[in-house]
Amino acid sequence: MPTQTHQNQTQSHSAAQPSQAVNAGPAQASAGLTGARLDAAIQYNRTQNYSKARIRGFQSELGVPADGVIGAQTTKAVYAFQASRANLGNDGKIGPSTAAALTNNSNAPIQQNTHAATLTAAAVASAVRYDKGRGYDRPMVRLIQQKVGATPDGSFGPDTVRAVASWQLAQGLVGDGKVGNGTLAKMEIPNPAHENGGNNGQQEQAESGGPVPDGNVTANFAWSEFRSRGDNKAVPEPYRANVRRLCQALEVIRAAFGGREMVLNSGWRSSWWNKQVGGASASQHLYGRAADLKVNGISIARTKQVIEQLIQQGKIPQGGIGTYTTFCHYDIRGSAARWSG
16 A cells, blocks of 8 residues: 655665675774775764664664764774674674664564563663653562562662563563563562552553653654644544554564664555545555554564564454555554555
8 A cells, every 4th residue: 555755764774795804803893994984884874864762772782982873983883893793794884784783683583482582772771761650669669570580679770671571571471671561460460550449540551662751642652653644634533542552552563673663654544645645445544543664674574574473472453464665564453464565
């Protein structure tokens, strides 16, 4: 189904080239990237539209200042990193293979298939914010930490989040480090929201991937992303519940990729805009049940594979999956539909 490109968020990667200096040490390797080659690598990296959070994750892995800006120091560190790996290009450019290596091999089987959780720096930070936003008191946090084998200091931090993620994977849950209602139930720890007869916003947070900022549907998806593109109309009230359900599923998909950014280039469509883009007369976009998405740094084929797995595991609703050159369509129609365009 035709769609429009999301403004200012186009992502492109070039394939990594065969390694030329796999035996070079880091200092020797970084010294080899100078002049025009260094400038070209910096320019390439800056045109990949990586978010500041993701760049900081790269920089943390590389051991350089995590300022979220790609310059000569970061690019030389990338060059040295590539030189230490036999399967990466040796040009200082952060293409898909290098990006995957810097984020713990994101193209390996998704986390549910391993008990060793590997979260990116951005995913850890997101989980810490989520867990702290749940409002658990220190005794309850200690119970959670004891359950997952973390130091019981009563405070959610990166180490606790990683321990939670590994525990979740071992239990067959999404390994995102976020302690929502489902994780609490699996831990057999009483949920204070349920005991108090209310949820204090926690049920909404559990379903939405974290605390919901103003203007957002869920923690990571905003209502503005679902406006009809061509005429800028907001989602009508009758379809807003569908959008909420869809975004809850999108949060699960996002978490399965370690919290990677997900770009939406089509959400709800008005009937006028749907006709303009050549959408089907009964398109799920008309009812707020569909999104055309691209997970940054992940192939469309891989995205489809993960969505299929999550549906089979009962973690997101059954629905339609369509693959296109630049995006993957997913909808929550309730019955299976598969196609490529």
